[in-house]
Amino acid sequence: MSKEPVGRRARYRTETREEAKAIALRQLAEGGIGAVSLNAIGKEMGVTGPALYRYFASRDDLLSGLIIDAYSDLAAAVELAARQGDQGSPRECLRVLAEATRTWALAQPHRYLLLYGTPVPGYVAPDDTVPLARRVLAPFLDALSALPVAGAPTGSRRSALETQLTTWIQATNPHTSGPVLRHGLVWWTRLHGLISLEVEGHFALMGFDPALLYTTEVDALLDDIGAVIES
């Protein structure tokens, strides 16, 4: 049929890379990041351990692949939620975004922790992850932009922070305002606090429904925006 721009060899190459990453993902889900082992992956693929070093420069390289995939996957999930939530009001959209984030994290806790948990010792994230991290946050910023949050910030600290954010964002993304970015930051940190503690099991044996705490905090976040408009 059509002449393939990428040779068969290159395709096999990416295929085995994907297969290895899929197994690594299962190991991650079953035993945490420490259970991800090139040797074990090789054994499962019917191949010796060192053979995989043709496909991954090191174990960290493999982890980088997992991280990039997880970022892309989470970003896709959030973007999908944004498209679905766009039907309703911006506030409703934010609710949907927050829910989608928690749902994704609970469905695959280890992957969430791979992104936002304790960094792997000695591991340095490649530069590719920066735009991906931005992609996850972007739908939140878009929804916040659709709200009248830009008006008169209250509190000197709040405005000082927004000034810092404004001067920084102008270099990379001038179409995002400081106040919106500040709200995005707050959403990120609060949701992450809730999700990470839940995913790590710190809410276990505490006799309350984490989902209820989550939605209550989302309410509070939406209230915060409301308070700003009123002032």
Next chain:
Amino acid sequence: MSKEPVGRRARYRTETREEAKAIALRQLAEGGIGAVSLNAIGKEMGVTGPALYRYFASRDDLLSGLIIDAYSDLAAAVELAARQGDQGSPRECLRVLAEATRTWALAQPHRYLLLYGTPVPGYVAPDDTVPLARRVLAPFLDALSALPVAGAPTGSRRSALETQLTTWIQATNPHTSGPVLRHGLVWWTRLHGLISLEVEGHFALMGFDPALLYTTEVDALLDDIGAVIES
């Protein structure tokens, strides 16, 4: 002098345990949790690796020791801050508590992550840690109890959550009210969200002062309490 209730041997035993933990703590600070190695500790102590298995049943046992110590240390730091902040108003005390928590975490990031970060694969926390985790939160609950936050909760979700917390807390600590516990939870999750992201380096290259974001969020937390009183 006085006959020692605990024999000299037992003292030596705890001493070497402490020495090993001290080295482990340094390894933790230098290279993260993966750098903590019984063999390396033994080498540094002038002893072979297996010798340390007389003092620690396993590597996880050593980590448990580190975790318990870290909890105690953090609890002590928070309690000290509470004693100092008790001079001022409860609101000022909460500010001091929040500041002390962040300061402690930034001074020893790896220890904070040891407590609240990604759980070590295969590691299960011993039961000793539950009361210690409570001890860290207790000063916050005390300061919140001194505020008039118990009055009429607004929002159905909020009150439903407080009902859950009330019925749960009555079994273990009946002198803490549901509303206070809810506020304590919120303080915990929000501060943890900020501290963990900062400690993990997610705020790097983002052109703002994390301390400013932190204090701004503390302001918001105090405002939340105010909003409840007004209603």
Next chain:
DNA sequence: AACTTTAGTGATATAATATAACAAATGTGA
């Protein structure tokens, strides 16, 4: 002085990352 407990050693099993040397399969040009 005899006995028991404790603390250390070296040897060993197992498994991990990673490199190097070498062999085989695969694809490409003349």
Next chain:
DNA sequence: TCACATTTGTTATATTATATCACTAAAGTT
């Protein structure tokens, strides 16, 4: 088709880790 180069795999090896075991030496006890 055949020679060559590339890619992919192997085995062997270095290094390091956790952990167990058998054995020895030391310290404390009766």
